[in-house]
Amino acid sequence: MPTVSIPALGLQLQAEADENLLKVLRRHRVPIGWSCKRGECGSCKCVLERGEVDLQGYQPGALPASQREQGIILACSSRIVGDVQLGLVDTDDYIEHPIRSLACRVLWLRELAPEVFALRLRIVADLGEGGDGAGADAAAGGPFLFSAGQYAHLRARDARGxxxxxxxxxxxxxxxxxxxxxxxxxxxxxxxxxxxxLLGEAIVAGTELRLEGPMGRAYFRPRHEGPLYAVAAGTGLGPMLSVVQTALDNGKTDPVVLYAGFRSVSEVYGVDRMEELARRHAQFRAHVVVEFDAPGGLRGGRVGDALFADVKDFRDAKVYLAGSPAMVEAVSAELLTRGLASRDVHADAFYAPAPEAIHAARAGAAKG
Ligand SMILES: Cc1cc2nc3c(=O)[nH]c(=O)nc-3n(C[C@H](O)[C@H](O)[C@H](O)COP(=O)(O)OP(=O)(O)OC[C@H]3O[C@@H](n4cnc5c(N)ncnc54)[C@H](O)[C@@H]3O)c2cc1C
Ligand code: FES
Incomplete structure (x- = not known):
């Protein structure tokens, strides 16, 4: 049976032959990021210090050749072929909240901009480890804890139930x-x-949803000292508002700067919350950037270009990113090119599920 050793954490893990490396690390709750699980986002990077893996099927943008030459691999795209020794690229401020399985009720659904909704949920029951509702009680597992920037898996019943x-x-x-x-x-x-x-159809006030989480490693690092930049595309603004508000509420005194990117002016939302934060915190700035039809008074162009036009020196900074994979991948790659270490780039791209999962859901809906 092959072993995976991680000296930095004092761990020696047993793996199955041919097992996916990310699966082994997650099974043993090793602090590693992951998001797409198919070699596209680069969240699951680790350093192969000894041994070999079979690394296949990833996008070159997620693991540039220069990083591959330094021994960096993607855990999700690596198959274990023998004993390996790993180093982790990001263990600073490691926080692990227990993953919970909860029943929630929709309190309200509000349109923030055309086709963009705020969905507010109240937690009504803890469904326990198996998520089967045995002994369900809202207080059973204690309060729901997460770090700003994390995500959850939401489930709803479709028209077929x-x-x-x-x-x-x-x-x-x-x-x-x-x-x-x-x-x-x-x-x-x-x-x-x-x-x-399903929003506004099967998901309305009073609908019961299921939630599993929290997940994700692109969360706010409270011990970091230095400027914080948060870059959002579209509804990526949600987690980025959570990050900047949490940083400011935590008493961060370094500059906290939010770049909120939208494709068109009709999609812009969240301005009131940004203005309120700016009124309360002198160290906070927000830039709304509209790509295609910015009227006078609003900044035009791509949100990443606005960031790089304003900031020439990312020394001591951390950058948080959320939203479309195109924006997150392009801005992350440019930050690394400009010398920011990957441990200071915290990115969650909103990848769609694998096409097979979408087709399966559609095929079921068509039959139903
Ligand atoms: C970590 C993470 C966090 C996320 N956070 C957010 C968030 O905060 N807010 C948010 O809005 N989204 C978020 N997303 C994205 C979200 O999970 C969904 O992918 C998104 O809402 C689309 O799901 P859907 O079921 O509505 O569409 P799906 O049915 O999954 O379809 C996805 C898209 O592909 C198109 N498509 C794909 N296949 C076909 C086909 N065969 N025929 C026609 N059209 C097709 C659909 O029209 C649609 O635009 C996040 C994703 C990740 C991974
Ligand atoms: S989780 Fe491995 S590259 Fe996305």
Whole structure:
């Protein structure tokens, strides 16, 4: 049986022959990031210090050749072929909240911009480890804890009564969840979308949803000292608002700067919350950037270009990113090119599920 050793954490893990490396690390709750699980996002990077893996089927953008030459691999795209020794690329401020399985009720659904909704949930029951509701009790597992920037897997019943699930990032703060038992998400509705298309139809005030989480490693690092930049595309603004608000509420005194990117002016939302934060915190700045039809007074162009036009020196900074994979991948790659270490780039791209999962949901819906 091959072993995976991680000297930095004093771990020696047993793996199955041919097992996927990310699966082994997650099974043993090793602090490693992951998101797409198919070699596209680069979240699951680790350093292969000794031994070999079979590394296949990843996008070159997720693991540039220069990093591969330094021994960096993607755990999700690596198959174990023998004993290996690993180093982790990001263990600073490691926080692990227990993953919970919860029943939630929709408190309200509000349109923030055309086809963009705020979905506010109240936690009503803890479904326990197996998520089967045995002994369900809202207080059973204690308050729901997460770190700003994390996401959860939400499930709703579709028109056929089948559960359909997708990942969504928390737009409210961890404090609201812990003390009020309420969670907020900002969701773009695609009318043909298997989950988001249910908003306003099968998902309305009073609907019961299931939630599993929290997940994700692109969360706010409270011990970091230095400027914080948060870059959002579309509904990526939800988790980025959570990050900047949490940083400011935590008393961060370094500059905290939010870049909120939208494709068109009709999609802009969240300005009131940004203005309120700017009124309360002198160290906070927000830039709304509209790509295609920016009227006078609003900044035009791509959100990443705005960041790089304003900031020439990222020394001591951390950058958080959320939203479309195109924006997150392009800006992350440019930050690394400009010398920011990958441990200071915390990115969650909103990848759609694998095409097979979307087709399966559609095929089921067509039959039903
Ligand atoms: C970590 C993470 C966090 C996320 N956080 C958020 C968030 O906070 N807010 C948010 O809005 N989203 C978020 N997402 C994205 C979200 O999980 C969903 O992918 C998104 O809402 C679309 O899901 P859906 O079921 O509505 O659409 P799906 O049915 O999954 O379809 C996805 C898209 O592909 C198109 N498509 C694919 N295949 C076909 C086909 N065969 N025929 C026609 N059209 C097709 C659909 O029209 C649609 O636009 C996040 C994703 C991840 C991974
Ligand atoms: S989780 Fe491995 S590259 Fe995305």
């Amino acid at each position: 089948e559960w359909i699930g997708r990942d969504f990032s928390m737009a409210g703060t961890p404090v609201e969840a812990e003390y009020d038992g309420e969670l907020e998400f900002h969701i773009r509705r695609t009318p043909s979308g298997s989950f988001s298309g």
